[in-house]
Amino acid sequence: MSQSKSNQTPVVRFLGQDAGRGGPFALLGLPHTISSDAVINRAVQQRLRQIDCHPHRGTPDASEVRLAIHSAASQLRDPSLREHLMRRWPEGTPIDMPKAWATRKATQKLTPSLMRRARMIVGSSGGWNSTARRRLAHLARMNRLGALEIIKALGGQRGTSARQPGHDRGGTLPQLPLGPSGGGGWLGAYAILGLLGCSLIVTVLLRPGHEAVPASPGATAMTEPDLGTTTKNTGIPSTVDRDRLTHYTAIAHELDRLVARASTEPQAAMERFGTVYALFVDEWTAFPLDALQRATVNIAEFIVRLEAAGVETQRLTPLLAAAGTEPDREMIVAGVIDVTLASPQLSTETRASLRMLRERISSSETIPRQQVRPSIIAIARHLALQHEDDDPEWWASWLQAVNHASGTEQHERDSLLIEALSARLQDQDNPDAQWLQVASSLVRALGWQSGSDERYWLLAQFGDAQVSTARLAMLTEALVSSSAAEGVDARMVLARDANISQRQQLEDAYEGAWFPAQTATGAGEGQGESDLANQLRIAVTRFDTRVDDERALHEALGLTAISTAAVLYLQGNTQHSQELLQNPPTLKSTDAVDIGSQLRNDADDRAWAEKVANCNSAAELRPYLDTLLSSDSIGINSAHALVHLAVREPELELRELAIAQLTRLNDQISVLLAIDHALTDQRVSSRLDDLVTSVLSTTLPNRSDPAWFITARRLLLVRMSDSLGRSQQPQFNQLEHEIASLMAMRLHSLGFDADPDLQGPEALLGTLNQLRRMTLQTQGARYDRMEGALGEIDAQAIVMRARAESTLQQYLTELVYEMQLRRTEIDAVFPGTTGVLENLARDYNTRMDGADSILQQIAHTQHAIAQLLMIELERGGST
Amino acid sequence: MNSAIRRSMYMIGATTLVLLLGFSSTQPAATLDPGQPNSYLEQGELLLAQAEGREETRRARQILAMGAVLAHRTGQDDIAASCCIALVDGQDDPALISQAWDLALMLDPSRLAAWAQQRNMAHATDSSALGAECLRLARNAEVGDASALYQRATVRQAIRDAALRLGLPVQDVTRVIDGLLTTTGRDECRGRVFSTQVHDGESVRVLCDDHTHPIATTGDVESLRMLLAIELECLESSTGLEDWASAWSMHQQRPFEAPSIEQLIELYQIDPARPYLVNGQWSSTR
Incomplete structure (x- = not known):
């Protein structure tokens, strides 16, 4: 070997000794005679492929060699320069030449005796045939010669002998074989390969393809729907992938150069840009992510420089348009525009024009960004949620783009795939084989490993009434047949006409297979945390994006309970956390009280009322009141009668008896309505004042004060609301009390006293938030990082507290504040969570936008808090 | 000659008067700049102070609301808060007054003292x-x-x-x-529940049958x-409802939300994509 490995130049290391002999011909493996640029291009592709096959293909040295190859090709394409280079540099050895044909350094002279033997071999073999070639190759090996030298010499001697007329030695001697690309049998072999290749190309071309990309800068933006399909095939063998991979460096190189040319020769640069940009849009999934970002930044800079060079907006904007409806094209074109829009030097007019173009290209939200990858991901998410059919090609293109753009962010990719599956599962149209194909490809792309999000997600689909049974059935079929999921078998495929009960059974089967029940006895702390994390995850995943009030009522309690268990665990109170997990609070079903019966014209009620209204003394009244003692309710007419006595009758004892009964029944809607009826804003009698203050057990302004009336009105309205609420919505008060108990538990764990019977959940949570907020200020450097965000959160909480009218609204305000505090802390304390937190925030905003009531908002906010607690648990500790 | 001079003086005076009138009915279109939300605050306050009719008042409030929205979107919450507070001027609806002050405080927490002093949530009239x-x-x-x-x-x-x-x-x-x-x-009882009838010379109270x-x-x-x-x-007695059941039964179950800047868009019927006032109409371009 001429060089040790450590002393080898990068060219030799990647391309071999022959390539390192110097000069562009050797570098590309080309002879001096080059028939066309196509030969040069082919040689470039072959050399680049060689580099891609090398283990060190990703190193800077490899990039340097690639650039050298392109540079050599550029030189050889210039005919006049090639003439000059031919005089200076040796020929190259063809890349695909067999080793036996390669020239050896240690070459001995071709002696006449050797040549005689070679001629005899050819003659005795019956001419130039395979036998002659084999025997000549053996002769060459024996003499440490290259077979080519012998054949060259034979051919040269033929030429020489031709000058001697009549002296033809050895008949027809072969032309110098052109290697694998030509000659004799080789030609036949390559002809067959060529035919196969042509038929493949024709097959590909005959499939509907996308429109030609407009190359001229004047091309209009994409305005018409394109009926083409993607030209990308995810199933294409790796050789094509290598071709695509090798090509990106050339595109990137061109974009680099175009940025420089934009200022000096804008017109020419714009023309060239059209071609290069079209290639970029076609090949962007071959770019490594850092190269993709660089290329996108270059495109943005190109536009900015063109504008600075005086190019008008109406000529600039169409440069970034690219036809085609494939999702990967939409992602990259819209992403490029987003990055371009983030350029501060862009004029307002160009910015507006680009926004309009962006809106025509994609219906996803336009958000100027410095980085292209987040744009692509956001657009991918939007497409997955908006796309309404099961076209396998569309989804293959989408999947390929997502796989590429997500890079190493597996969680992000899985999240997108899950969102796509969720959206398609909710399509109520009858699915066909196309959906099975799409589901299979998406299912294959997920890992389905233990503890993965997709396992929890699938469980949630069985119980979601909006999920189409037929589609879910095909999904399970794909899961069983196409995925790497463990623990599933053919019995776990849902029937396409399954009912709710069957779906539930299959859900249980999956849960049993993937989440085997943990035993309570002997569970150590690690086991406890595992149970908690598991239950938290199930609770979070099972909670749908859209819920009704009935579901929200139960989920709000469930999520609060599991979150409280998590908080207690993080505070070190493992025992109470476990107890809460094992005995979570539930809402008892309670029938609403029929208060309508109190408010109707009932015969017994009327009769009693008329008798009571005609009582003139306490002695007359007492027997009627005795009949009332056994009842906890009173009809409206009877209430009117007692109020009449309390206000109108002159006898004190009679009035006091009536007031006493009314006070005993002061939570009844009938009593409150009757008293409300007796109110007047005119002169208020002392009797009326006594009645109201006694029944409401409150102090009112002086009865001569005009405020007496409005105060009494307000109090009565509140009491009436309480009465109606207790009767008709008893579960709400249960919920309120249970949540207050859970808040009190958290305060006790921190060493504070709290009585849920005296304070509502909003007050208790408000105290917890105050404590948390105060604690943050003791965190030193971490607090500095949080300070800006905390200022905004505090301001929002102040506003919301001022706006909150009911205790429900006050509780939601505190819940949102807790969520925002936790989110800010996690972002500051745990590195690498920013992306996850952004995803959670996005999900939360979607849920809140779709909430129809404050109860649903409470449930969704608690859901978000549970997700944040999961992060804290996974990261191994409290913030 | 003198009459000609006099006539010219009249013409000059009339022209000057027309010009002055033109200036006094300030055209905000040329000075409203979405890149400068402060321009909306200044113009809005000026117009609101000079407004003489409902239409002028409405337009002035629209300018202030637009300024609040644009300022918030570009991160200038202090200006947005000032625009909200400016909306209070001349407002007699207590709900709108409290909404404006609440928004101002949420946008700029430093306004707490003023909020506490000025805010009045009283609906009761x-x-x-x-x-x-x-x-x-x-x-x-x-x-x-x-x-x-x-x-x-x-x-x-x-x-x-x-x-x-x-x-x-x-x-x-x-x-x-x-x-x-x-x-x-x-209505024999005239609303008093019991009426008096005479039976056998004796007055007896009976429940009125006319209801x-x-x-x-x-x-x-x-x-x-x-x-x-x-x-x-x-x-205004909802605050006296201590039980959740009471509040729920009294129709207090509607969603409860913090005020948001988006509410201004709906309330004042503005479109942030059309921030320019051209010939009395909101437009997306100058």
Whole structure:
């Protein structure tokens, strides 16, 4: 070997000794005679492929060699320069030449005796045939010669002998074989390969393809729907992938150069840009992510420089348009525009024009960004949620783009795939084989490993009434047949006409297979945390994006309970956390009280009322009141009668008896309505004042004060609301009390006293938030990082507290504040969570936008808090 | 000669006057720059101060709202907050005043002191209180007094506004009230529940039969709940509801949200994609 490995130049290391002999011909493996640029291009592709096959293909040295190859090709394409280079540099050895044909350094002279033997071999073999070639190759090996030298010499001697007329030695001697690309049998072999290749190309071309990309800068933006399909095939063998991979460096190189040319020769640069940009849009999934970002930044800079060079907006904007409806094209074109829009030097007019173009290209939200990858991901998410059919090609293109753009962010990719599956599962149209194909490809792309999000997600689909049974059935079929999921078998495929009960059974089967029940006895702390994390995850995943009030009522309690268990665990109170997990609070079903019966014209009620209204003394009244003692309710007419006595009758004892009964029944809607009826804003009698203050057990302004009336009105309205609420919505008060108990538990764990019977959940949570907020200020450097965000959160909480009218609204305000505090802390304390937190925030905003009531908002906010607690648990500790 | 000079002087004076008038009706189109949201604040404040009619006021507020949105989108929240506060000038709707101040505080927390001083969330006006009283009288069969109040447009508007804030269908509310105020004309008890009849020379109180449902009710629980909720809202007494069940039963279940800058877009009917004011119309280009 001429060089040790450590002393080898990068060219030799990647391309071999022959390539390192110097000069562009050797570098590309080309002879001096080059028939066309196509030969040069082919040689470039072959050399680049060689580099891609090398283990060190990703190193800077490899990039340097690639650039050298392109540079050599550029030189050889210039005919006049090639003439000059031919005089200076040796020929190259063809890349695909067999080793036996390669020239050896240690070459001995071709002696006449050797040549005689070679001629005899050819003659005795019956001419130039395979036998002659084999025997000549053996002769060459024996003499440490290259077979080519012998054949060259034979051919040269033929030429020489031709000058001697009549002296033809050895008949027809072969032309110098052109290697694998030509000659004799080789030609036949390559002809067959060529035919196969042509038929493949024709097959590909005959499939509907996308429109030609407009190359001229004047091309209009994409305005018409394109009926083409993607030209990308995810199933294409790796050789094509290598071709695509090798090509990106050339595109990137061109974009680099175009940025420089934009200022000096804008017109020419714009023309060239059209071609290069079209290639970029076609090949962007071959770019490594850092190269993709660089290329996108270059495109943005190109536009900015063109504008600075005086190019008008109406000529600039169409440069970034690219036809085609494939999702990967939409992602990259819209992403490029987003990055371009983030350029501060862009004029307002160009910015507006680009926004309009962006809106025509994609219906996803336009958000100027410095980085292209987040744009692509956001657009991918939007497409997955908006796309309404099961076209396998569309989804293959989408999947390929997502796989590429997500890079190493597996969680992000899985999240997108899950969102796509969720959206398609909710399509109520009858699915066909196309959906099975799409589901299979998406299912294959997920890992389905233990503890993965997709396992929890699938469980949630069985119980979601909006999920189409037929589609879910095909999904399970794909899961069983196409995925790497463990623990599933053919019995776990849902029937396409399954009912709710069957779906539930299959859900249980999956849960049993993937989440085997943990035993309570002997569970150590690690086991406890595992149970908690598991239950938290199930609770979070099972909670749908859209819920009704009935579901929200139960989920709000469930999520609060599991979150409280998590908080207690993080505070070190493992025992109470476990107890809460094992005995979570539930809402008892309670029938609403029929208060309508109190408010109707009932015969017994009327009769009693008329008798009571005609009582003139306490002695007359007492027997009627005795009949009332056994009842906890009173009809409206009877209430009117007692109020009449309390206000109108002159006898004190009679009035006091009536007031006493009314006070005993002061939570009844009938009593409150009757008293409300007796109110007047005119002169208020002392009797009326006594009645109201006694029944409401409150102090009112002086009865001569005009405020007496409005105060009494307000109090009565509140009491009436309480009465109606207790009767008709008893579960709400249960919920309120249970949540207050859970808040009190958290305060006790921190060493504070709290009585849920005296304070509502909003007050208790408000105290917890105050404590948390105060604690943050003791965190030193971490607090500095949080300070800006905390200022905004505090301001929002102040506003919301001022706006909150009911205790429900006050509780939601505190819940949102807790969520925002936790989110800010996690972002500051745990590195690498920013992306996850952004995803959670996005999900939360979607849920809140779709909430129809404050109860649903409470449930969704608690859901978000549970997700944040999961992060804290996974990261191994409290913030 | 003198007349010619005089005529020329008149012409010059008239021209100058026209020019001055032209300057005084300031054309904001040339000075509004989306890249400079402060221009919207300055022009908006100026126009609002000079506005004489509803249209001019509306246009001035649109400019301020546009400035707030553009400033927020470019991260200049202090200017956005100032635009929100400027919107308060001349505003008499308490809900809009509080919304503007709340937005300003959320955009720029340093405005806390001013917010605490200036913000006023009061919905209750005389009309609101009368609206509540109108409903109470209607429930209690005092048809005459209730009708007299209901005939006032401000009272009807107050009831409608309360219903809208609660998310209740206004037509249902109107139907219930109309039903309560429509009577056969007979009411022997005159709303007092009991009337007096003489039997065998003795006065006896009996329940009045001239009502289709007991006095103080509305005939069904749902309409009663609806009217009570509106009365509560008119009197701003929702804060007294301590139970969640009470709040839920009083139609306090609507979603509760923080104010956002996007609300300005809807409220003032502006489009950030059209930030230029050209010949009185919003446009995407100068």
